[in-house]
Amino acid sequence: MNRLLTLAFFLLTTPLLAQFRYLPEKPLPGDVVSFTYTPRNTPLASETAISGIWVRYAAPSQMVASLPTTATAVQEGNAFVGEMKLPKPPLSGLLFTFQSKTNSALIDANNGHFYPLLVYTDGGKPQPHATGGQASVLVRTAYAAKLKVKSDWAWAVQQYERELAQNPQLRPQYWSDLIATQLRLQKPGAKATALNQIPAYLDSHTPTPDELTTAANLYDQLAEPARATAARERIRTVDPTGDAAQKARAEVVRKEADLAKKLSGFASFTQAFPASTYRGMLVSSVAEAYFKPGQFRDLVSFLAQQPLPATDPMLLHSFAGQMTDEGRGIPQAEWLAQRALTVLQQRPLPKKASPEQTAQRTSDIQNFRATLAYAFDQQDRFGAALATYKQAVAEPDASDPRTSERLWLCALRANRADSVLPYIEKVVRVGRLTPRLRSALRAYQAKKLGSEAKGETYVRDLLAPYRAERQAELAESFVNQPAPGFTLSTLSGNTVSLASLRGKVVMLDFWATWCGPCVASFPAVQQAAAYFKNDPNVVFLFVNTREGGPLSRVQSFMARQTSTFTVPLDRDQRVADSYGVLGIPTKVIIDPKGRVRYRSLGFSGNTDATAEELTLVIEALKNLQ
Structure with a gap:
């Protein structure tokens, strides 16, 4: 030192x-x-x-x-x-x-x-x-x-200008950054100045392809498409076969909206540059142009002519996933899913791939197989579907609930349920199931055991360890506050009070019709309410608050619902304020002793997970009586 x-x-x-x-x-x-x-x-x-x-x-x-x-x-x-x-x-x-x-x-x-x-x-x-x-x-x-x-940015412009005053030979390295930074200042006349500076620099010498590409990008930024195209076209005369020329021509094809012109441009490009690194980008661009209007046969025909390395497996899988989910073009969806899987499996991982990269590749392959299996499934090719589903499923605690659901439903339709039942039971035990899988499994066991009650008991027994563990986790976040009393008129003209519900578990869902997340979370709360529909000790109140509009809007909204719900009207927001509602949707669950034990703000977007959480909390609080 x-x-x-x-x-x-x-x-x-x-x-x-x-x-x-x-x-x-x-x-x-x-x-x-x-x-x-x-x-x-x-x-x-x-x-x-x-x-x-x-x-x-x-x-x-x-x-x-x-x-x-x-x-x-x-x-x-x-x-x-x-x-x-x-x-x-x-x-x-x-x-x-x-x-x-x-x-x-x-x-x-x-x-x-x-x-x-x-x-x-x-x-x-x-x-x-x-x-x-x-x-x-x-x-x-x-x-x-x-x-x-x-x-x-004003300081940055000054630093550039000082550098160029000291070292004018460095202008080729700074000219475009200086113009772009001047534009950031947003001074009057900045665009006009830039439109003078760009050609002045290019005309001062024979520009390189990179300089012309940079100029084209600046013109794009300035919303001057004709000048940008002219700069890219000029690259052909400077270096007609180089990377910059290829990129410029590829960009023109990519931006072409007319499918016929795009195909003509693609054919011309691939003929001129058969080994270009930009071919893959253009294959994806043409593929999207076929996919958007639903030209699935033409899409498959086009892709079948392209080399595998020029194919984006993720794009093809996304196409196949959308098509199978929507039930459109299933034979073509099968081809796309198979093609995507083939390309992905042939694409090598880096020599020193990290554990995360390896795990991601495994997960992607499983997802691709699940989509392929669903395409087989929708064509009643049960043997191929079941074999591919089994390859697609992961360990139960990391499984995709939707794939497990599709596997079970496919096995039911193929009369081979027993062959996948051990796996499905493991999935249920770790809580990785959807409402539809639960319902289908319950119905299967009800038929097998002789009654709906026995089918329900079978499913609940499988779920018991998982639900106990989740309830314990949720209990750690429980609050313990007195629930403010209230008496409100309901949408149907009745009156409801908290005092009258003492001894019951009460769920308050504070919402409004204009609130997107509120409406989006409705199915989750409805799902939880349906679970307890036969339980008199559980009450769901959909408290309309902060509505700010006519009552008819609420009436119209509720009229479109498939079930009947109790909708207290908190017109002056007093109840919402007394419960400390900072935003909506807010869900509050009150135990049988009149204490607030759970609250949540917002909606995660996962209907099944939200419904499951509400159900677990309510069941835990019922036991506090």
């Missing part, structure tokens, strides 16, 4: 000219640098533990590898000092930000300009990009965003 002591002595005997200083004053790449930061008059002035966070910068094309790194700083009097070894080239400088170790919200980023540490050449001059690279940190990295520092 001799360098730190020397630096500290230097600071004590020399007036501070800046809050951030470093030695040597003209460091070279690879040098060991000592730095000091003085937090006086900054948000960190009273902090005793500070870190320096820095990011390296160089030429714009090298910024992609710039990641924030932490430098340790030790308090020495009123300053913080540290020491670090500069990275090797390419390196033009570092930008520092200082942050409190105890409160990450406290940051000093020098008013959004950060603290630069410039790196020099052997001749004692700043490295090229020492100034412009600071702007590139804002434009080409997420450094400012990660630190929640507001970007100063």
Whole structure:
């Protein structure tokens, strides 16, 4: 730490000219640098533990590898000092930000300009990009965003202009970033200025394909499609067979809305560039153009002519999944699912695949097989369907409930239920089942055992360990608060009061017709209510609150429901306020003793999981009588 002591002595005997200083004053790449930061008059002035966070910068094309790194700083009097070894080239400088170790919200980023540490050449001059690279940190990295520092685009423009004044030969590396950053300022006339600057730069020399591609992208940003197309077309004259030309032509085909023209463009492109890396993108684009209007036969015919490596298995699987779910084009869905599975299985994993990557590949293959099995199933090809379902199912505790449901229903239709029953029972024991699977299994056992009651007992016995475990987990989150009393008129003209329901479990669902999540969660609550429909000790109240509109709207909504529900009207929101309802939907469950034991806000989007949770909570609270 001799360098730190020397630096500290230097600071004590020399007036501070800046809050951030470093030695040597003209460091070279690879040098060991000592730095000091003085937090006086900054948000960190009273902090005793500070870190320096820095990011390296160089030429714009090298910024992609710039990641924030932490430098340790030790308090020495009123300053913080540290020491670090500069990275090797390419390196033009570092930008520092200082942050409190105890409160990450406290940051000093020098008013959004950060603290630069410039790196020099052997001749004692700043490295090229020492100034412009600071702007590139804002434009080409997420450094400012990660630190929640507001970007100063006017400053970035100034840094670019200073760099080009010092090193005009670097304009090819900065011209487009400078124009794009000027546009971020949103000053009057910025678009007109940019539309002059772009052709002025391109006409100053023979542009490269990359420059023309960049110009086309700028024109796209400026909403000038004709100029963007002209720039891409110009690439053909500069480098008619290169990557940039291929990309430009592929982009034109991808954006073509007319299917006939898209097919013509695709044929022309593949003839000119049969081995292009952009072929896969275009195959997907044409495939989507066939899929959207439902031209499934033509879609299959087209894909059958394409090489497997140019096929996106995820896209084909998504097509097959939508088609089987909707019952459309099932023979073609089978072909797509089989094709997707073949491509995926032939696509190699990285040589050093992580456990997560390997697990994801296994999961994808199982999902693809499940879709293929469902396509077989819908064509009454039960043998192929059951064999493929069995390949698709995972361990019971990681199984997909929908696939398990389809497996069981397929086995029932094929009169082979006993062959999959052991697996289905394991699925039920770990709670991985849907309401339809539960109902179908109950009906199967009712017929086998002689009564619906025995069928229900069979399913409940299977579920008992899982439900007990889940109830224990939910009980840990139970609250225990007195439930405010209320008396409300209902939509049907009756009166309901909490006092009259003492001794019962009461579920309050606070909702309104205009509330999307409320309406979306209705099926889950209805499902739970149906479960307890024969239990007089469980009451569901759909408390309409915060409606803000005519009563007829509520009446119309409830008239469209398939079941009858008690709908208390909390027109003045007094009940909702007394229960601390911060937003809707809010669900509150009251135990038989009149205590609030459970509340939830919002809706997860999972109907079955929500219904199951409400059911488990209510059953647990019934036992508290």
